[in-house]
Amino acid sequence: MHIPGFPGQTLPFTAQLDNKPWAKSVQPMMGVLPPEGVDLIVTVDITDLPNGTFTTTVFLLVTFPGSGTISNQGVTQVGAPVSISLVTPVTPKAGGTPPQNALIIGSVGHLDGINSHWQSDVRVANISQTKAKYQLTFTPDDAAKGVKQTIIDVDPGVTTALDDIIKTWYGIGALGETANGVLEIRPVASAGKGLPANDDVSVTTTAVASSRAYNVTSQGTLGQFIPALPFSGFIGRAVDQAHAATVLGLQQIAQNADFRTNVGVLEASGQPASVLISVFDSKGGKLLDFPLDLKGGEQRQLNSFLAQNKISLNDGRIEVKVTSGEGKISTYASVVDNHSGDPLLVSGVPLGVNAFDHFVLPGAADLNTGIAAWRTDMQILNPTTTPQFVTLTFYPQNSNAVPQTTSLTVGAGELKKLDNTLASFFGLTNVGGAVHVTTANATPLVITGRTYNLTSNGTFGQFIDAVTSADAVGKSDRPLQILQLEDSVRYRTNVGIAEVTGKPATVQVQVILPDSKITPSTQIPLPANGFVQLPVIQSLGLTNVYNARVTLTVVDGDGKISGYGSVIDQQTQDPTYVKAQK
Known part of the structure; x- marks a missing residue:
């Protein structure tokens, strides 16, 4: 591995590893760090490691002359991650x-371009009580590159990391080639004493999975969370003339x-399937x-779709439906900031x-x-044919302050935009929390938000969709799972928990570590409609944590909770929102 140096300086260093049991040594353990950097050799013992990606941190303690602003008693610590993958x-x-x-993960890839490198890091967690096999099938958007399959073993309660999966597991990119496509993850049941039979599929969902697709730059990463969608949620054509086809909507x-x-x-x-993509402005035109x-089996990504069709649009939405054929489809949008280059992914949701x-x-x-200026832009879609009166109530985090309320009407077919929501509609600044939206009767509204760091070089944001009691869990339910979390020299993690039914709940938060038999945990009491966001990994005294999974369990109270992780790049301050899964 390569450790970069400091311009114009040649400095003595000592090297050490963090406490991963499989990371054995780093050489040289001491030496000088020239301006062009130094190459180190890390020795690992893979004897007891299963399939997957494992990451540790190499630390250099660099001695500086004098006591300038960069030094701490003459010594500063430089950390760098190093990974090994067993395929x-x-x-x-x-x-x-x-x-x-x-x-189904709708977009995974390994793509190298001008000053860019895109890759997908996938996580597969076995939340069952027994060891499981999963068949992973990659179907590229270019069928000539061939469909490829592999099978991984995952122990009970373990999360397997598959970093840069397309290059590391499927070998695409080793010779400079690129590919993007779809990853299917299916549980496989063993066929007696022989090899696993790919068509002998277990009937119980045993896994939760996710992916983070991101651009690696010299200044850090810019990424987006991509969920793993159950195939049962893909849509097809109308079953007959008496029933309308299901329509998937995209907004923001x-x-x-x-x-x-x-x-x-x-x-x-x-x-095969024939699909109709329709674009609407915020008024429904x-x-x-x-x-x-x-x-x-085809995936098609239409880059700069609106511009290619000569559409300029500040706030709009898209509808996608199947018009003919027997195929089953899903859809997504990747909205890219033209200044920062930061993407955020919007998944299609059934309308009405x-x-x-x-x-x-x-x-x-x-x-x-001090290091970021966070703002939220909300949108509310009313897909019905009648106007809807809605009440918005803001509950500040970690606070007993009185909730703030406002109300508005969303017209039939209207996409109501609430830019800079807290300041513009509640008159609040320097505060964070949760916005509750209520209606007099059950209504199929679609409510989303974009929370972002506003900078002079554009925005760095994350897409958030509103949750309901159907997404939440209570005392008798199994835990929520949040994957893809990390607290290291690369990223830091916040975990958010919201009570959604107006009743108190006590939540047990557990951090599942890949290299430990100990599961650190804490309990958090939430009042009715309460919201809390905290750096859970750090608050439990943990450092240099990679591939962590957090579980949220209601252990007391009648409330129901939802949750998320926000993984923030230490250099770019770009957040990736990871929604909790049941």
């Missing part, structure tokens, strides 16, 4: 039609001087109908299907921290 055999084989409990999209929008559509059943034919009278958007902010 499994890959075969060129298509996966066939997925079972209903298969998980834009095409202007500040933002551009890429739209992705993927077919997962292996059958239709701007475009765009037909698209997909082959079975799930009606509630209480929605909660956690992680709303108007906060100036």
